[in-house]
Amino acid sequence: MNSALHVALVFTSKKKAQEVSVVRRLDELIKDDEEPPDLLAEYDTEETICAVEAALARQYCVTRVEGDTQAYERLRKLHPDLVFNISEGFAGPNRESHIPVLCEILGLPYTGSDALTLGICLDKVRTKEILAFHHIPSAPFFQVDPNMLDGQCFPMPAIVKPLREGSSMGIRNDSLVTTREQLVQRVLEIHRGYHQPALVEAFLPGREFTVGALGNTSAWEILPPVEIDHSVLPPGSNRIYGYEAKWVWDDPANPMPILVCPADISSALEHSIRELVIRALDVLGVRDWCRVDLRLDAGGHPNIMELNPLPGILPDPGENSALPAAARAAGYCYEDLILKVAAIALRRHGLLK
Ligand SMILES: Nc1ncnc2c1ncn2[C@@H]1O[C@H](COP(=O)(O)OP(=O)(O)OP(=O)(O)O)[C@@H](O)[C@H]1O
Ligand SMILES: [Mg+2]
Known part of the structure; x- marks a missing residue:
């Protein structure tokens, strides 16, 4: 020691x-x-x-x-x-x-990102505005309060999410909406339950990935992409890695095999995902570690869904925690992952050679 x-x-x-x-x-x-x-x-x-x-x-x-x-x-x-x-x-x-x-x-x-980056990344609309400014693809969106619903047209199908939550809080199987009535209902529920505006986004129908990153700008180590395999979700459910998929249908004693790592993708797709992830990390000023969520649009092009600069790190492999899973695929056990983040931060501060 x-x-x-x-x-x-x-x-x-x-x-x-x-x-x-x-x-x-x-x-x-x-x-x-x-x-x-x-x-x-x-x-x-x-x-x-x-x-x-x-x-x-x-x-x-x-x-x-x-x-x-x-x-x-x-x-x-x-x-x-x-x-x-x-x-x-x-x-x-x-x-x-x-x-x-x-x-x-x-x-x-x-360790990790500063107050500004953490504050922005928690607010999915501010994040998407910055991504849009830098021409980094993310789904078309609106920020909506209940009093802003009249006369507004929305893309359908859409997903309705709380503006600033994580761990799929407020994102459920019925967050994918195909009618205005369903959309209004979800906006009202988010306002009542979480006291915040909703983010209404065009639904990206393609494959979903989440990518771990360690390091800092110009020296990112991008971990093997993890695919969220929607095919293991219960028949008839929506293709969303939301509340039910994370906390109800999954059981650590008998984990749902929803994380596929490394993802089975072409080297061209892996390359474009890596490039996109690095650009997103840099424009948002992320430091030391992060997990970036992406999904393919109807044309098969990756879009950023959100950045998690304080990523979930459940230690039990049965808990389907994506960053520890990606680290394992890169050959790092849980302890290696944590010690690596500490060393990256110490190096950034000039406290370690
Ligand atoms: N625009 C979208 N199109 C398609 N699916 C989406 C979209 N936005 C979110 N999802 C689905 O909802 C899930 C949760 O969304 P998101 O990552 O924004 O929530 P979160 O609560 O911040 O998640 P995390 O657990 O990563 O913190 C995604 O993993 C994805 O399956
Ligand atoms: Mg997410």
């Missing part, structure tokens, strides 16, 4: 979220029967926190820090050499930026 280096692992635990009832949408009261079933989906499980801590402990002296209202004081007193940030934040549209901002105030080096 390199005991000279002290790493603070900052997370947002499901346990704490439950204890203090700061689940993010409860700042405006939701009636019990309207509370979405996935409000805790993004917070870290004890299993993930333990696995990241154990990986880091192989080389560093590690202290756990909950990313709550005490985090500033804890980090100020600890003054670690590096903050390993996996905190999604408890609440608010800038929740993923909270820990990077604290680190910036305290002058602490931290």
Whole structure:
């Protein structure tokens, strides 16, 4: 162990979220029967926190820090050499930026993207606006509040998603809509359940991929693409890797074989996906690690769906977590993945040769 280096692992635990009832949408009261079933989906499980801590402990002296209202004081007193940030934040549209901002105030080096990039990538419309400015393909879209529905024409079929969530929160089998009535219904449900605008996007009907990236601009290591194999979804369901597919139909004891890695694709398609991913990472200012979701349009061309600069990292291979799966395909076990991200960040800060 390199005991000279002290790493603070900052997370947002499901346990704490439950204890203090700061689940993010409860700042405006939701009636019990309207509370979405996935409000805790993004917070870290004890299993993930333990696995990241154990990986880091192989080389560093590690202290756990909950990313709550005490985090500033804890980090100020600890003054670690590096903050390993996996905190999604408890609440608010800038929740993923909270820990990077604290680190910036305290002058602490931290892993991953900065507050601006995390804030933008959580907002799928801001992300798509930046991609569009740089001529990077993503599906045609509208940001919609319930009061903006009158007279508006939408592309059909469309997918209706919350503006700023992850882990497929608010994205369900019925998020694919083919009529105006269905679309209006989903916009209203997103507004009621998650207190935010909806993103209405043209539905991309082709194959779906997610691509892990490690490194920084001009030195990205692109991991083998993972295909989301929609053919294993229950017959009659929509081809969406959403709430049911991630949290209801899948069972870690008997995992649905939905992640195919490496994806079986032509070298031409792999090349165009890699190029697109690198451009998207660079225009959004992503650092150290990320997972980028893409889907092919009707013409077979890849489009960016979203970037996850705080990617999910469930340690159990049975949990179908795409970044650890891509890392395994590249020959990196879970511990290698975590230690690589720490080393990339330390190198970026000039703290490692
Ligand atoms: N425009 C689209 N066309 C087709 N399918 C889409 C589109 N947008 C989203 N999807 C489907 O919905 C799923 C979830 O969408 P998205 O990745 O935007 O949500 P998320 O909650 O941010 O996901 P994550 O779990 O990656 O954080 C995608 O994996 C894909 O199957
Ligand atoms: Mg996604």
